[in-house]
Amino acid sequence: MRALYHLILLFSISFVTFAQKKTVTPPPVDPLSGFDSFVNQMLIDWHVPGASVAIVKDGKLLYAKGYGFRDVKKNLPVTEKTLFGIASCTKSFTSAALAILADEGKLDWNKPIKEYLPDFQLQDEFATRTIAARDLVSHRTGLARHDLTWLYANLGRQSLYQRLKYLPLSKPLYAQYQYNNLMFMTAGVLIERISGKSWEDFLREKILQPLNMNQTVLTYPELFQKEDYALSYRDHNGQWVEQGFGSNVDAIGPAGSIKSNAVEMANWLIMQLNKGKFGEKQIVSAANLKENHTPQIVVYPAEAPFSELGYAAYGMGWSINTYRGYQRLAHNGSIEGYRSQMAFFPNENIGIVILTNTGAADYYFVNSVCNYFSxxxxxLPVIDWVPRLKIAQGEAKAKQEKAKQDNASKRKTDTTPSHSTDSYAGTFEHPAYGSFVLEPKSDGTYVGAFHGLPFTLAHYHYDIFEGTGVFDQTKFDFKIGTTGEINRVILTLGNAGEIEFKKAVK
Incomplete structure (x- = not known):
């Protein structure tokens, strides 16, 4: 009976798969009708200074246009060739680079990377000796984000790589999806060691040049040599202020440093949809590109806030879910003031890329445009996503406000620190995160700087202080050593957990 059950189940799965492949969507009636005016309206609704969009279908670029301004002060318009930081959309390029190495017989997806990188070391020994290439690019290593190790730090890729061993895992290997930039950076180091070339040179030779992505660059110094690139912006009391370019994203380049335009990103989607082929060139084999497109782990927490969206899984550099019943692969990107989104429907052979130069609208603008396009x-009957997403935006803001209120209500009043003001001052160090110096002020607060970013500390209760600036609402829990003096402080960081900084001995 069990054998018969498995046979029936296998037949059922095969039939469903066959049926899905045979499903034909009726051809759309003038799908570009109204698209231009819709995007312009979205710029207004979501308060976005500039954007660029490209649409591909059946191996061809069908639409590409810029909207708004790449430089607000100078009134310079965005074009379809304006360069934007695509941020984490870079991850799909790094995953494809690994696929190319697999094609060349130089990489086994399932072999522990320790065999390629003898100096690879995490704090957890089992994870260190088990993690394979596919794990690095599917967010399932157990390592939390720890983004403050690299953000705005004056550290290069190799220094960050060597510091991984000081970072605690927050989950066991494979236990849970945890988005992680540092592991994609490590995938870049793996590419460098195997190929003997820098990640940047490997991508230029194996991916960018064959795809005619000749304006695409991988570092900020290269970007600044171009004429047509978008400045990034933040909203300050209704006015656009330049966000700047100091994030240090180039150091973790394989996770998010590509700067590209809509036209050239369209080539990237065409290759994805054409099973690794672009024109007459096979950039990556269909088999190993399919590995990139295959779910590796369920995205946690499993949320589908709208009935049209299915639960998501993560492949290698791609988020995989359904939109209104249609399989969709997509990825977002966020760095400085840039927000980007690329998405494609493999069975319908269509895709879109949307690039913007502000984080003020978060992903609401790109989601609105992408869903309308879809x-x-x-x-399908067009859904008015704006009211829904405006509600979601309001709920997110209300949740943040409630968190502030809850934080204030949990504070124990009428408590005082256990030690004198000077006892909490000094230099505090962590082998991966770096250090910060606390200086006391006459009003009982402290000022400091972390990776050059200023912050202050104010007393919360007992020996716990609360930060502002780069450490906004972060709790600093000062600890007493056996000598009775303050000798360390524990910071509870979002997406990282408790990180202990030791006080330097004078």
């Missing part, structure tokens, strides 16, 4: 090109 409805039109899938020939």
């Amino acid at each position: 409805d039109k090109w899938l020939n």
Whole structure:
């Protein structure tokens, strides 16, 4: 009976798969009708200074246009060739680079990377000796984000790589999806060691040049040599202020440093949709690109806030879910003031890329445009996503406000620190995060700087202080050593957990 059950189940799965492949979406009626005016309206609704969009279908670029301004002060318009930071959309390029190495017989997806990188070391020994290449690019290593190790730090890729061993894992290997930039950076180091070339040179030779992505660059110094690139912005009391370029993203380049434009990103999507082929060139084999597109772990927490969206899984550099029943692969990107999104529907052979130069709208703008595009090109009744997403935006803001209120209500009043003001001052160090210096002020607060970013500390209760600036609402829990003096402080960091900084001995 069990054998019969498995046979029936296998037949059922095969039939469903066959049926899905045979499903034909009716051709859309003039899907570009109204698209231009819709995007312009979204710029207004979501308060976005500039954007660029490209649409591909059946191996061809069908639409590419810039909107708004790449330089607000100088009134310079965005074009379809304006360069933007695509941020984490870079991850799919790094995953494809690994696939190319697999094609060349130089990489086994399932072999522990310790065999390629003898100096690879995490704090957990089992994870160190088990993690394979596919794990690095699917967010399932057990390592939390620890983004403050690299953000705005004056550290290069190799220094960050060597510091991994000082970072605690927050989950066991494979236990849970945890988005992680440092592991994608490590994938870049793996590419460098195997190929004998820098990650940047490998991508230029194996991916960018064959795809005619000739304006695409991988570092900020290269970007600044170009004429047509978008400045990034933040909203300050209704006015656009330049965000700047000091994040240090180039150091973790394989996770998020590519700067590209809509036209050239369209080539990237065409290759993805064409099973690794672009024109007459096979950039990556269909088999190993399919590895990139295959789910590796369920995205946690499993949330589908709208009935049209299915639960998501993560492949290698791609988020995989369904939109209104249609399989979709996509990825977002966020760095400085840039927000980006690329998405494609493999069975319908269509895709879109959306690039913007502000984080003020978070992902609401790109989601609105992407969903509208999807409805039109899938020939579905168009959903007005803006009211829904405005509600979601309001709920997110209300949640943040409630968190502030809860934080204030949990504070124990009428408590005092256990030690004198000077006892909490000094230099505090962590082998991966670096150090900061606390200086006391006459009002009982402290000032400091972390990776050059200023912050202050104010007493919360007992020996716990609360930060502002780069450490906004972060709790600093000062600890007493056996000598009775303050000798360390524990910071509870979002997406990292408790990180202990030791006080330097004078």
